[in-house]
Amino acid sequence: MNSTAPHTLSANELAAIRADFPILSRTVRDGKPLVYLDSGATSQKPDPVLDAEQDFYLQRNAAVHRGAHHLAEEATDAFEEARHHVARFVGAQPHDIVWTSGATTALNIIAYGMQNATLGRGGDAAKRFALAPGDEIVVTEMEHHANLVPWQELAHRTGATLRWISVDDSGRLRTEELDTVVTQRTKVLAFTHASNVTGAITDVAAFVRRAKEVGALTVLDACQSVPHLPVNLTELGVDFAVFSGHKMLGPTGVGVLYGRTELLEALPPVLLGGSMVEVVTMTDTTFMSPPQRFEAGTQPVAQAVAFGAAAQYLGEIGMDAVFAHERDLTERLLRIADLPGINVIGPLDAVDRLAVVSFTVDGVHAHDVGQVLDDYGVAVRVGHHCAQPLHRRFGIASTTRASASVYTTEQDIDTFVESLQQVQTFFQVN
Structure with missing residues (x-):
């Protein structure tokens, strides 16, 4: 940076x-x-964010992607327009932006989606996410618990080994350890863009470069970076990223899971129910394409709309x-x-x-x-x-x-x- x-x-x-x-x-x-x-x-x-949420409830409150009436159309338009605003803010495509209840949920969707793939769910496309004993998951010593505990659990459930990049005395990651800690056995490299304790900004390019050398997936915790510095997820080249609304002038209860298109299309869903299905029988179900595949149930629509307003507000500054x-x-x-x-x-x-x-x-x-x-x-x-x-x-x-x-x-x-x-x-x- x-x-x-x-x-x-x-x-x-x-x-x-x-x-x-x-x-x-x-x-x-x-x-x-x-x-x-x-x-x-x-x-x-700020007022524009507060106004956006209130305006949604006052003028167009309705369930999205379901109703055929006027309010439902306006609600759906506002919901999807917010997705475009947030996607543009981080240099992504709208279909690569999944609404979640927060960054913690987004990280769990990735980790438990990989567990589902390990169990054989998702077919051949999902096999790239499957883990086995001897595989490795690499994190860092400066992670927020949200980007550590799900990976610990995934390791426990799949037999994979958890390893980590350490922190030096100045509070910065020992990037030089990437060549030894990240190996041909590494399947996931999950790391923070900026520490919520030391404030240190990670050399994302070095992490992505090493992950690509060994064929590992990269997962970026961007909660502390997206609100405070220019972030273009496409240019960074990460596979997945997460960030939350409430840390970037937006409301609580809404966050984002970003994933490259082909990865979201292959990742098995974790949260199951209405609004993310195509055909349901008494014995089987087929799922919609991303991002709807990962947006089961009633979404935080007003919060997403306000999140979009927050992205616009920061973008204008x-x-x-x-x-x-x-x-x-x-x-x-x-x-x-x-x-x-x-x-x-x-x-x-x-x-x-x-x-x-x-x-x-x-x-x-x-x-x-x-x-x-x-x-x-x-x-x-x-x-x-x-x-x-x-x-x-x-x-x-x-x-x-x-x-x-x-x-x-x-x-x-x-x-x-x-x-x-x-x-x-x-x-x-x-």
Whole structure:
């Protein structure tokens, strides 16, 4: 990822963006202005996204792909138009975008689809997904649990072996291990595009190149990257990718499974029921083509429509500008590494890094840090951030995490830093 961008957001542009987020104007904790630095967990939502969801319910609420009446036609059009918006945002084709309830569900669809293929489901086309004892699944040490636990289960159920790429002391993946860890036995290489703990951006090209050398499938967790930097999944060359709506200014309850056309056509479905079938008899069923094959039951239609609005909103700002703005915030956040007693987990420079900074405070538990910051109106994340193995790698149980987004200001970061120093004063550890 190139760490340079043509421009960052001007003060007027940033002010206009913040005006679109009603929640940012509220106060918390005895009237203190809200400083929201938990966007890595979930982002706030702008008016155009909120309006899109409400408008769907007010004007065209109906079941999609089913009814022949006017509302159903409008609902279906809005649903599929949103698919086009999201596909365009990540450089994909609409038929390669599957709506899911979230990125976690999307990853499970891939993993359990491979298990179904191992059981013989899906015919000859699905055999490419089948696993056997001696096959290997490779992940990384910095994965979110959502991109680790499903692969652990798949290994247990198929007899495959789970291996991983380790993390160096700076919090970056040891890409040089690809040549030894990823072998001719590797069938799946699943990895994050950007860590939700260290903020480090992965060299996707190196992972894809090695996977192609051995014929392995690549699965990219793009939850932290798609909202914060330009992402073109076709150009990246990954086989599958997942990301969620709620982290990129969209609603909760909706996410995306991206897959190359020929792979989605071959992958056996996991969620079964209505809306994804062609012919059903009392003994057998045939399934629709993707993406509908993976969209059983009633879909999160209003949420998908709002997700499309979020993609449009970010697209209008420009992801180069978003990344440049957040790169400046990253540099400002990393200043806490110069404070005595503050230990940043991850790279100490803004190169190939997101505005996600996890840290410990000597002598103070992460939950206590978060509580005191909250008293000053600063919202951060505390805990292991669904990445226990990565925390274990650094010999710690939990961290405090500050994470920014397009609506975050330099003043937000400055207030956070000032409040963090008050944490040290309060616990008398500085």
